[in-house]
Amino acid sequence: MAEVKSPILSLxxxxxxxxxxxxxxxxxxxxHEGEVVALLGxxxxxxxxxxxxxxxxxxxxxxxxxxxxxxxxxxxxxEAIDSGLGLIHQELRLLPHLTIAENVFVGRWPKSRGQxxxxxxxxxxxxxxxxxxxxxPANRKVEGLSTANxxxxxxxxxxxxxxxxxxxxxxxxxxxxAETELLFKQIDRLxxxxxxxxxxxxxxxxxxxxxxxxxxxxxxxxVQEFDKGDVPVRTIVESMVGRELGRMFPHFPPVGDDVTFxxxxxxxxxxxxxxxSFKVHKGEVFGIAGLVxxxxxxxxxxxxxxxxxxxxxxxxxxxDVTPRSPGQxxxxxxxxxxxxxxxxxxVLEHSISExxxxxxxxxxxxxxxxxxxxxxxxxxxxxxxxxxxxxxxQNADEMSGGNQQKVVLAKWLATDPxxxxxxxxxxxxxxxxxxSIYDIIVELSAKGICVIxxxxxxxxxxxxxxxxxxxxxxxxxxxxDRANANDVSVMELATS
Amino acid sequence: xxxxxxxxxxxxxxxxxxxLGGATGPLIGLLLLCxxxxxxxxxxxxxxxxxxxxxxxxxxxxxxxxxxxxILIGGIxxxxxxxxxxxxxxxxxxxxxxxxxxxxxxxxxxxASAAAGAVTGLLITEFSVPAFISTLAMMSVxxxxxxxxxxxxxxxxxPGWFNLLAIIRHGGFLTVTVGLMLIVFAAGWIFLxxxxxxxxxxxxxxxxxxxxxxxxNVRLSTILVYITSAVLxxxxxxVLAARLDSVQPSSGVSYELDTIAAVVIGGASLSxxxxxxxxxxxxxxxxxxxxxxxxxxxxxPFTQQVVIGVVIALAxxxxxxxxxxx
Numbered sequence: 178m179a180e181v182k183s184p185i186l187s188l189x190x191x192x193x194x195x196x197x198x199x200x201x202x203x204x205x206x207x208x209h210e211g212e213v214v215a216l217l218g219x220x221x222x223x224x225x226x227x228x229x230x231x232x233x234x235x236x237x238x239x240x241x242x243x244x245x246x247x248x249x250x251x252x253x254x255x256e257a258i259d260s261g262l263g264l265i266h267q268e269l270r271l272l273p274h275l276t277i278a279e280n281v282f283v284g285r286w287p288k289s290r291g292q293x294x295x296x297x298x299x300x301x302x303x304x305x306x307x308x309x310x311x312x313x314p315a316n317r318k319v320e321g322l323s324t325a326n327x328x329x330x331x332x333x334x335x336x337x338x339x340x341x342x343x344x345x346x347x348x349x350x351x352x353x354x355a356e357t358e359l360l361f362k363q364i365d366r367l368x369x370x371x372x373x374x375x376x377x378x379x380x381x382x383x384x385x386x387x388x389x390x391x392x393x394x395x396x397x398x399x400v401q402e403f404d405k406g407d408v409p410v411r412t413i414v415e416s417m418v419g420r421e422l423g424r425m426f427p428h429f430p431p432v433g434d435d436v437t438f439x440x441x442x443x444x445x446x447x448x449x450x451x452x453x454s455f456k457v458h459k460g461e462v463f464g465i466a467g468l469v470x471x472x473x474x475x476x477x478x479x480x481x482x483x484x485x486x487x488x489x490x491x492x493x494x495x496x497d498v499t500p501r502s503p504g505q506x507x508x509x510x511x512x513x514x515x516x517x518x519x520x521x522x523x524v525l526e527h528s529i530s531e532x533x534x535x536x537x538x539x540x541x542x543x544x545x546x547x548x549x550x551x552x553x554x555x556x557x558x559x560x561x562x563x564x565x566x567x568x569x570x571q572n573a574d575e576m577s578g579g580n581q582q583k584v585v586l587a588k589w590l591a592t593d594p595x596x597x598x599x600x601x602x603x604x605x606x607x608x609x610x611x612x613s614i615y616d617i618i619v620e621l622s623a624k625g626i627c628v629i630x631x632x633x634x635x636x637x638x639x640x641x642x643x644x645x646x647x648x649x650x651x652x653x654x655x656x657x658d659r660a661n662a663n664d665v666s667v668m669e670l671a672t673s
Numbered sequence: 674x675x676x677x678x679x680x681x682x683x684x685x686x687x688x689x690x691x692x693l694g695g696a697t698g699p700l701i702g703l704l705l706l707c708x709x710x711x712x713x714x715x716x717x718x719x720x721x722x723x724x725x726x727x728x729x730x731x732x733x734x735x736x737x738x739x740x741x742x743x744i745l746i747g748g749i750x751x752x753x754x755x756x757x758x759x760x761x762x763x764x765x766x767x768x769x770x771x772x773x774x775x776x777x778x779x780x781x782x783x784x785a786s787a788a789a790g791a792v793t794g795l796l797i798t799e800f801s802v803p804a805f806i807s808t809l810a811m812m813s814v815x816x817x818x819x820x821x822x823x824x825x826x827x828x829x830x831x832p833g834w835f836n837l838l839a840i841i842r843h844g845g846f847l848t849v850t851v852g853l854m855l856i857v858f859a860a861g862w863i864f865l866x867x868x869x870x871x872x873x874x875x876x877x878x879x880x881x882x883x884x885x886x887x888x889x890n891v892r893l894s895t896i897l898v899y900i901t902s903a904v905l906x907x908x909x910x911x912v913l914a915a916r917l918d919s920v921q922p923s924s925g926v927s928y929e930l931d932t933i934a935a936v937v938i939g940g941a942s943l944s945x946x947x948x949x950x951x952x953x954x955x956x957x958x959x960x961x962x963x964x965x966x967x968x969x970x971x972x973x974p975f976t977q978q979v980v981i982g983v984v985i986a987l988a989x990x991x992x993x994x995x996x997x998x999x
Contacts, residue, residue, distance in 0.1 A: 483886055504888035513886065521886055524879030526946060535876040536887035538869040545869045552872075588887070 183246065184209050185373050186231070186342055191240035193226055193397075201226055202398040203240065208342060211371045213364065215388035217379060219417055219635060219668075223397040224377050228344045231375070232264040233257035245341070263335025264344045271327055273320040278302035280319055281334045305333040309363050325356030329363060342373040349383060350470050361387055379468050381410050381672045393417055414668045432461040432643055438511075438596050438627045440480060443489035449475030450651040453489075457596070457627040462618060464642030465631045467671050471648040473631045474516055477598045480629075481513035482506035493595060507536070510595035514585055514602065516631075522585040523573040529584050530556035530569035536588045555591070563587040564613055579610025586617060597621055598629040603637060615641060635664050647671050698991055699938055699955045706959065710966040717969055724846055728839070730961035731854045731916070732757075734954070735909040736928065737935045738861040739902030741953045744936050745865075746877045746898055747945025748804040752793060753906040754928035755815035758921075760786045760907030762819045765828035765920035775832055783907045789815055790903025794896030808899075812929070819922040827921035836918040850912045857905065862950040874898065878945025934981070935960050938988040959984070 184207035193201040201223050208214050216224045229235040231242070233251030242249040244260055251257040254264075271280050278299040279286075287297040302315035311329050319327065328348055335343055345364075349357045364374060364387060378384055384391060391403040393416045401416040438457040445451065450472035457463045467473045478484040480491060482500030490499040493509060500506035503513070515521035523532050533556040534541050541547060541555045556569045565583045567576050573584060582602065590597065599618070603611045618641055621628050632638045638645055645662050647654045647670035654670040711718035736753050743750045760782040767778035789811055796807035838849040865871035876884040877891055885891050914920045939956030941948025963984060967977045 502888075502890070503886050504890055507888035515886055520880070521882050524876060524883050524946060527875065527879050531872070531875065534872065535884065535889065538872065538889075542869045547867055547869055547872055549866070 185245050187243040189241050191230060191237045193230065193235065194238050200397045204399055206392065208373045208375060210373055211368050212389045213368055213374045213376055213387055215384040215391045216375060216377045216394060217384060217391055217413065217417060218394035222394040224394055225346065228264060228346060228375065228377060231344065232262060258338055261339055261341040263338060263340035264346070265328065265331045265335065265348060266346055271319045271330060274318065276316050276318055277313060277330050278315040280330060281305065281337055301337065302333065305336050308336065309333055310366065323356060325352050325359050328360060332363065340372070343367065344375045346377045349378065349380065357383065379672065381413060414665055417668060432458045435459050437494055439492040441490050441492070443479060443491070444487050445475055445479055446485035446487040447475065450648065453653045455646050455656060457629065459627065460622045460625045461643045462622050462628045462630060462641050464638040464645040465629065465648065466635065466638045466645050466667050467648035469633065471671065472651040473648050474600055476648065477513060477600055477629060477631055481511055481598055483513060512589040512594045513598045514589050514600065516600040518581050518585045523581060525574040526572060528570050528572055529560065529567060532573055532584060533559055533588045533591060537591050540592050559587040559591045563617065579606040582606055582610065582614065586614070594626065596627045596629070600631045601633065602630065603634065635667060639664065649673050698995060699940055699952060699959060699988060702988065703955055703959050703962065706962055706966070710962065714966070714969045717966060722965070724842070726961050726965045727851050728848065729965060730957050731850045732909045732913045733931055733935060733960065734854045734957045735857050735912060736906050736932045737953050737957050738857050738950060739905035740932045740936045741861065741941060741948055741950060742874060742898045743902050744941045744943060745874045745945060745948050746895060749808065749933070750899065750902045751805065751808040751929045752789065752811035752815055753902065753932055754925035755812045755819065756786050756789050756903050756906040757910035757913065757925035757928060758819040759789065759815040760910035761914050761920035761924055762822040762922050764911060764914060766822050769828050769830060775835060779911055782911065783904055786903045786907025787900050790900035791896065794899035797899065798892040798895050823922065825922055827919055829919040831918060835915050839916040850915055853912065858950060858954055865949055875946060931960060934985045938985060940992055
């Protein structure tokens with residue numbers, strides 16, 4: 178770029194806080210016409226917050242934005258769209274039973290004499306499809322289109338709104354190589370047309386190919402900017418991570434050599450992962466790391482019978498315990514503390530006592546005969562044991578996130594399992610509750626229980642685990658010992 | 674933090690004292706309704722009439738227990754009225770056309786009902802047909818089968834003792850059919866409160882995924898719930914046959930609506946997870962007393978339909994308002 182153009186969109190000192198929690202620390206960002214800017218960062222680095230602020234979904238706490246030379250502060254997504262911005266979401270938002278043309282013009286159908294002018298609508302949609310080089314009839318239903326083509330339909334929709342800036346949030350997350358190629362071709366075309374593009378992804382290789390500039394974010398701040406050119410992957414990874422470790426993590430006891438738990442050639446029936454094998458020793462804390470969509474959650478759900486498996490087996494103390502249902506897994510002493518406590522862990526409108534009781538019917542009522550008293554005293558004992566701040570008769574939705582998480586732990590740990598799988602055990606909870614959850618993990622490990630921890634928080638996985646299994650796109654990318662595991666080595670495997 | 678939590682919920686509410694599980698509103702409504710009718714009519718508050726009310730609600734009451742289980746797990750059962758008719762016709766055909774002993778015919782009729790419930794349950798769990806649709810289908814199939822048995826004709830003339838089950842008041846007040854309803858109430862109440870199976874229904878209705886991950890066999894429970902609802906509908910059919918001393922395939926049309934209404938008036942939420950037998954009993958009584966009272970007041974059946982519709986709407990709206998404020 179020889180001539181110096183003024184940017185179409187500028188962000189200056191954009192900050193965002195929720196209460197005392199600041200999640201964006203003064204972001205500066207410029208995007209020029211016909212430029213592809215990649216936003217790169219770990220999960221939770223603040224990439225989505227930035228794109229949501231640009232698109233008017235979230236309003237910044239302070240800072241200013243300029244859009245094509247004028248002050249810009251969208252109050253809602255509608256205003257952002259009207260100004261010429263288009264956000265292509267990670268999950269597609271098309272209506273499958275309508276045609277491509279109807280999807281492109283939904284809510285603003287071209288009309289003539291009070292009726293929808295289908296011909297004009299289909300003609301205009303067809304023009305956009307041709308502009309994107311898409312060989313599809315506009316009157317085709319969206320249902321059955323490939324993910325890449327659906328993504329392009331979304332882009333066509335944004336273009337009919339005269340979008341001058343597109344934000345693509347993880348556009349290739351669900352795409353194969355050929356489809357990614359197709360998408361990149363279209364991105365090149367749009368770039369030549371002078372459309373600015375913000376490209377959010379954590380696939381380093383493709384970012385290095387498509388981006389004119391790479392902006393790395395970490396913990397809500399912009400840490401570095403790279404111009405296009407041969408920036409080594411290692412340099413980028415180091416700027417993405419690079420934090421001090423081991424701050425709040427307790428000391429973990431060493432583990433023996435005896436294998437208690439083994440997963441052998443496990444393959445998902447939902448095609449989420451394949452051929453995963455690992456062994457966990459008695460009292461070991463085994464971490465599972467990887468990026469969003471790498472298949473971590475699906476793996477642990479399959480281990481505990483929540484999702485179906487198509488091949489492979491699971492052994493506990495040498496016995497085959499491959500589960501067919503969560504109930505069977507729990508009876509074998511293998512429990513999953515699920516990722517989403519509100520949707521999978523708790524019945525929010527029911528009391529804590531009842532919630533704890535649901536997973537422990539056998540212990541509460543060995544003869545299938547329950548009294549309210551039995552549930553209450555069983556729950557009270559475990560509320561005390563796991564340090565839940567609250568009382569049994571309170572409803573789960575009256576509690577803070579940290580306390581809810583402790584209730585969820587109490588629910589599954591009350592019956593003294595042999596293997597405990599924790600999926601994102603500290604997501605969305607404060608520091609105090611976090612460290613008490615780490616203490617519980619140490620306590621479990623000291624008792625000789627195998628603990629498997631899945632976490633998107635790299636620092637956490639590194640801090641608590643003896644060994645770490647790194648997943649990448651459904652594959653087992655490698656297992657790292659504590660001695661060899663650091664943020665760079667994990668990230669290198671996760672993006673491989 | 675603990676003290677804050679205590680302040681919010683420490684004093685046990687009236688509903689938990691009497692363990693009505695959110696049915697205090699309907700109970701107050703029922704008492705007001707009874708008070709009003711006692712003043713408005715001479716005959717309402719007499720032993721004889723109140724016993725009549727009990728007789729009149731037996732069929733509805735028995736079916737409503739099964740419907741409570743179904744609604745608790747977040748389902749719906751539209752087939753109860755048709756299964757009631759099917760059960761009646763199976764019993765009548767076996768005993769009067771084939772000459773089978775009546776008690777045996779009753780048992781087989783209940784098994785036929787259970788089979789119908791198993792089919793709907795399997796449709797829901799194994800083929801993922803929504804409960805509304807699968808029970809709608811069963812509603813049509815069971816009604817058709819009931820009609821096919823006698824080509825739409827009624828059957829009359831059962832042994833004398835059968836009709837007397839609904840007439841003789843043992844100890845001066847309790848007919849066998851009313852006694853049966855009370856037993857079903859008590860069994861349902863104990864099942865939901867004091868057995869693991871019952872508590873599991875609350876978990877399933879609260880959140881199916883939470884229940885499944887907690888190790889509860891959601892599929893099996895769901896199938897058993899629909900079987901139970903069908904068997905209780907079949908039992909209600911036998912009771913109705915005893916009361917009428919005849920069976921006809923057109924019996925029980927639109928009973929599903931009364932049954933659902935009774936459960937909902939009793940404070941159960943159609944989205945599942947809340948409700949109970951105590952509430953359902955009150956709901957059944959509200960509908961029974963209302964029907965009886967409106968008859969005593971000489972209100973036409975058409976107007977009665979309007980009044981009952983209004984009461985259902987008011988009861989549910991009041992509950993929702995209470996929750997919002999809560």
